[in-house]
Amino acid sequence: MEKLSGYIENVIYHNEQNNFTVMELDCGGNLVTVTGSFPTLNPGEYITVKGAWSEHPSFGVQLKAHSFKVEIPETVAGMEKYLASGLITGIGEKKARLLVERFKEDVLDIIRYNPDRLTEVEGIGKKTASMISESFNEHREVMDIIMFLGEYGISSSMAMRVYKVYRDNTISVIKENPYKLIRDVPGIGFKLADEIAMSMGVEQFSPFRVMAGIKHMLQSCYNDGNMYMEEEELVYKSASVLDISEDLAYDNVEDLVLQGDIKLETIEDKRVYYTIPLFKAEESVAEMTVRISRHRYENEIINVDKIISSYERQNDIELDEAQKNAVKAAVENGVVIITGGPGTGKTTIIKCILEIFQQLDYDIALAAPTGRAAKRMSEATGFEAKTIHRMLEFGYSENEAEQTFDKNEENPLEYDVVIVDEASMIDILLMNHLLKAIRLGTRLILVGDINQLPSVGPGNVLKDIIDSNQVSLVVLNKIFRQAQESMIVVNAHKINNGEMPMVNDKEKDFYFINCNTGEKVRKTILDICTHRLKNYNGYDFFEDIQVVTPMKKGAAGINELNKLLQLNLNPPSPDKEERTFMSTVYREGDKVMQIKNNYNIEWLDLNTQEEGQGVFNGDIGIIKKINQQGKNATVIFDDDKQVIYSFEQMDELILSYAITVHKSQGSEFKVVVMPVFQGPRMLLNRNLLYTAITRGKELVVLVGHRTYLKAMIENINTVMRKTGLRDRIRAHAIMED
Numbered sequence: 001m002e003k004l005s006g007y008i009e010n011v012i013y014h015n016e017q018n019n020f021t022v023m024e025l026d027c028g029g030n031l032v033t034v035t036g037s038f039p040t041l042n043p044g045e046y047i048t049v050k051g052a053w054s055e056h057p058s059f060g061v062q063l064k065a066h067s068f069k070v071e072i073p074e075t076v077a078g079m080e081k082y083l084a085s086g087l088i089t090g091i092g093e094k095k096a097r098l099l100v101e102r103f104k105e106d107v108l109d110i111i112r113y114n115p116d117r118l119t120e121v122e123g124i125g126k127k128t129a130s131m132i133s134e135s136f137n138e139h140r141e142v143m144d145i146i147m148f149l150g151e152y153g154i155s156s157s158m159a160m161r162v163y164k165v166y167r168d169n170t171i172s173v174i175k176e177n178p179y180k181l182i183r184d185v186p187g188i189g190f191k192l193a194d195e196i197a198m199s200m201g202v203e204q205f206s207p208f209r210v211m212a213g214i215k216h217m218l219q220s221c222y223n224d225g226n227m228y229m230e231e232e233e234l235v236y237k238s239a240s241v242l243d244i245s246e247d248l249a250y251d252n253v254e255d256l257v258l259q260g261d262i263k264l265e266t267i268e269d270k271r272v273y274y275t276i277p278l279f280k281a282e283e284s285v286a287e288m289t290v291r292i293s294r295h296r297y298e299n300e301i302i303n304v305d306k307i308i309s310s311y312e313r314q315n316d317i318e319l320d321e322a323q324k325n326a327v328k329a330a331v332e333n334g335v336v337i338i339t340g341g342p343g344t345g346k347t348t349i350i351k352c353i354l355e356i357f358q359q360l361d362y363d364i365a366l367a368a369p370t371g372r373a374a375k376r377m378s379e380a381t382g383f384e385a386k387t388i389h390r391m392l393e394f395g396y397s398e399n400e401a402e403q404t405f406d407k408n409e410e411n412p413l414e415y416d417v418v419i420v421d422e423a424s425m426i427d428i429l430l431m432n433h434l435l436k437a438i439r440l441g442t443r444l445i446l447v448g449d450i451n452q453l454p455s456v457g458p459g460n461v462l463k464d465i466i467d468s469n470q471v472s473l474v475v476l477n478k479i480f481r482q483a484q485e486s487m488i489v490v491n492a493h494k495i496n497n498g499e500m501p502m503v504n505d506k507e508k509d510f511y512f513i514n515c516n517t518g519e520k521v522r523k524t525i526l527d528i529c530t531h532r533l534k535n536y537n538g539y540d541f542f543e544d545i546q547v548v549t550p551m552k553k554g555a556a557g558i559n560e561l562n563k564l565l566q567l568n569l570n571p572p573s574p575d576k577e578e579r580t581f582m583s584t585v586y587r588e589g590d591k592v593m594q595i596k597n598n599y600n601i602e603w604l605d606l607n608t609q610e611e612g613q614g615v616f617n618g619d620i621g622i623i624k625k626i627n628q629q630g631k632n633a634t635v636i637f638d639d640d641k642q643v644i645y646s647f648e649q650m651d652e653l654i655l656s657y658a659i660t661v662h663k664s665q666g667s668e669f670k671v672v673v674m675p676v677f678q679g680p681r682m683l684l685n686r687n688l689l690y691t692a693i694t695r696g697k698e699l700v701v702l703v704g705h706r707t708y709l710k711a712m713i714e715n716i717n718t719v720m721r722k723t724g725l726r727d728r729i730r731a732h733a734i735m736e737d
């Protein structure tokens, strides 16, 4: 085994996916080629590598590195080279020289431990001094973490992600409990965390490992939207993932219950287990739902009928009985749910309710679960609507590990009325935060469409609250005249009733193109998006059309469709910069979607030059520029907000030529194109088809085979979620009576 130390002279090749690197190392004047797995390193850094010599047929003698260590340079010349390498924010070649001249071999210690002294150098003020010191320390920390995790086979890009979560606590958190990584770091599953734990000496049958495995298994019910897991399933699955006996798994499940780490409940005579956060949320939503719904409201003496009549006159419509009841229920009750399909007048009613409460001079807040839904609500009502998160003043705790809501039971929302649209998308955790922030006396009006897909997160909250029969409910069934002219609306209701849609009527807005192979489906979708819709009505792919699909994988899944559409609608070109991230190519001109709520990222409104913060899950935009040197990408969202993503933040974006139906929830598009083709039965269901087509405003085009269309309409059994909310609300109601 050879051991060499030297300065990196040049990084010839670096693959960000697998870290394979070829570099030249200056070892006391000799240039040596070194290959191996390295994180992103920069010329000027001083490293020690251990490895073996090999002879490459074309490149000659090289050192194949097995391990490496990033060293702090020891000579003054080395320190200057290191500081001048551009690694440390605030130091270029000139400042590196001045710093070394002033502090000699103490320069790095001074940067690290005594940054105030840096101001002794000309051109360095207090601010620059602390920036230099912070950047230096962060770099050292990151390198330590990359090396520490590298020993367990974790790539440097994954290590960077771990660092982003835990910062300078990374090593201590992992040493204390490597299983925490599963919950906190996207991309790390039980298997990887378990490997790290085992190689740190955790034993196969130790309660620590077994309990971590069981908790992980129980958490996995989040992914299916379930609130709990039945005993048999939990024991069986835990035993198999941990490779232990079911008896041992069962004993540990019992211990976890005794320790208060998981909750045992009996539902329909079955023993079931909840994670503590989900149990608490369900219990608290049940209790608060009953409390709010039982509260007596002091109604101002107003004549609702009179206001409705004047609204009807002004808007030249006549509300039907159910609509009038909805308006009255909203005025009279503490909490009311208004549900109905497209075109049944939900927006019309929200506007009428707004009018009434405005006349009473009430403080009103409008909110929706996603940014796009909030934007639509604002446009439709002329009132500002926020995301629920923003309304509740969402943030992160100091160490960024926990989500916090500044609006809560101690500091409730100070509105008289809160109206929430797209309420079917609210999961149990968000509903818990929302209800906590509603003080007694504030009316809560939940508007939604119960036939859409339930929330992505756990629970089937709106449906459970409705089914509990404890909350005032208005169901809107009638489709109104204008809406009747749209086959999208008519077909949505047909599908909901289990009937086949009517398609391909001339002059209408609902088409079905028959294709019987996956290849034909793909080719047809491509043809529609590149030519046919443009010729049909001048529709522009990037402005007007959205491909939605049930699946991620397979011929008609987002992965394949994104590749195909990207290649044809935004092909590679020497004029367009690209960057590959997690094996996806991102190119200037690409259509992308933000996939998590980021409340801190800054935007600039290109129309008004106004600046602000926050990009939300589901926001869609175009990559305008990729700046390789600045390591960032500029995205312009469809509301003309410009956002700059550092390369590290690009895991918040996915290509969005095609998106899943789940991601399309809460958004609307002029044209929706959807493959109706084979896929997992679980995904081919009625709610999903209904949700997809109701995203289309002007035109829906389905591409595929009628067998699958029929199968989707008939498949209504897949959205049964395991939840206890309905019965829990009923139990609380009985206690209150």
Ligand SMILES: Nc1ncnc2c1ncn2[C@@H]1O[C@H](COP(=O)(O)OP(=O)(O)OP(=O)(O)O)[C@@H](O)[C@H]1O
Residues within 6 Å of the ligand: 317, 318, 319, 320, 323, 340, 341, 342, 343, 344, 345, 346, 347, 348, 349, 480, 481, 482, 483
């Ligand atoms: N009572 C009514 N009489 C006549 N037209 C009505 C009535 N109620 C609603 N409409 C009209 O029906 C159409 C659909 O109404 P609205 O947009 O309120 O429904 P929605 O449930 O919000 O639909 P979507 O979910 O598709 O947005 C609108 O053009 C509206 O003006």
